[in-house]
Amino acid sequence: MMNTIMQLITNTAIISLGAGFIVGTHNLLKIPHQLSTLISLYLVFCIGLKGGMSLGVVNTCTPPLILLAICGIILGFVQPFINFFLIKKTTKLDRDTAVVVAATYGSISIVTFVTAITFLQQHAIAYNPFMSAIAGIMEIPALFSGLLLLNSTQTSLKDLLSICYNILTSKKINFIFIGFFVGFLLRTYQGHIIPTSVLWPFNFALILFMIDIGIRIAHQRAYISQFTWPLIAFGIYIPIITGSLAVALCRLLSIGLGSTVLFAVLIGSASYIAVPAVMCTQAPKAKEVIYLPLALAITLPFNVLVGIPLFYALAKYVL
Numbered sequence: 001m002m003n004t005i006m007q008l009i010t011n012t013a014i015i016s017l018g019a020g021f022i023v024g025t026h027n028l029l030k031i032p033h034q035l036s037t038l039i040s041l042y043l044v045f046c047i048g049l050k051g052g053m054s055l056g057v058v059n060t061c062t063p064p065l066i067l068l069a070i071c072g073i074i075l076g077f078v079q080p081f082i083n084f085f086l087i088k089k090t091t092k093l094d095r096d097t098a099v100v101v102a103a104t105y106g107s108i109s110i111v112t113f114v115t116a117i118t119f120l121q122q123h124a125i126a127y128n129p130f131m132s133a134i135a136g137i138m139e140i141p142a143l144f145s146g147l148l149l150l151n152s153t154q155t156s157l158k159d160l161l162s163i164c165y166n167i168l169t170s171k172k173i174n175f176i177f178i179g180f181f182v183g184f185l186l187r188t189y190q191g192h193i194i195p196t197s198v199l200w201p202f203n204f205a206l207i208l209f210m211i212d213i214g215i216r217i218a219h220q221r222a223y224i225s226q227f228t229w230p231l232i233a234f235g236i237y238i239p240i241i242t243g244s245l246a247v248a249l250c251r252l253l254s255i256g257l258g259s260t261v262l263f264a265v266l267i268g269s270a271s272y273i274a275v276p277a278v279m280c281t282q283a284p285k286a287k288e289v290i291y292l293p294l295a296l297a298i299t300l301p302f303n304v305l306v307g308i309p310l311f312y313a314l315a316k317y318v319l
């Protein structure tokens with residue numbers, strides 16, 4: 001438990017976000033918009049690249065896992081719409097911020113996923129390596145849902161087709177797909193030498209991105225009053241509900257214990273890299289002071305300390 005808490009306290013994203021908040025509070029630094037855009041493009045490209053590289057374990061998949069991957073894509077697409085409905089019914093967030101929160105909780109957290117893998121290894125529980133590919137795939141659908149929600153003020157077929165076209169031609173969405181296909185093509189090339197050379201600055205870019213977000217949060221601290229108890233509750237009950245439903249789905253598909261825990265963690269987690277990296281330019285009016293602390297300060301610690309053991313106990317009981 002203490003090791004887990006220390007991992008949370010020393011989490012790079014959390015430390016960088018806090019540093020950015022302090023810097024922003026005292027107006028000590030401002031990251032140029034062009035640099036911020038370049039960093040976010042690089043991050044979403046790397047996210048796609050990692051997803052494509054993870055498909056190198058496709059030979060380990062089974063028909064139930066293929067069905068699970070399809071279900072994960074569908075759930076990732078549908079969940080933001082349900083989240084958005086709940087947020088609008090229980091909070092007073094503006095539309096743009098509500099959309100980003102909804103999309104955040106439809107995507108996944110790689111940090112939580114990796115922590116769950118460590119948990120399984122500590123308990124000597126096997127899991128299928130194809131779960132890494134499912135994780136890579138599940139980062140993307142919620143982005144489409146979020147952009148649809150963001151632009152769906154009109155509902156005619158012509159408008160819907162126009163929205164879909166704008167989403168598919170969005171620079172950041174294109175960078176994700178380009179990265180995905182590049183990663184897939186190079187997944188076995190000389191032991192990942194080329195993909196690894198592209199990915200090595202990822203952590204440094206993430207630090208700069210989180211510092212930039214922290215600065216913006218500091219500038220938006222007047223809106224902290226919108227961080228209400230119903231919103232905090234949302235960050236806790238959504239992971240429990242969706243993670244539990246994921247366990248039930250895995251039970252129907254006869255998925256193994258380890259893979260079930262990982263799928264529940266994926267469904268029950270919240271993105272703090274992919275969705276913010278895309279939405280920071282697509283929804284500039286959305287308040288980072290709401291959606292990032294909710295994912296990083298509420299849901300991430302909850303899932304690491306409570307969610308993973310809870311999903312493990314539930315999966316062990318029903319399987």
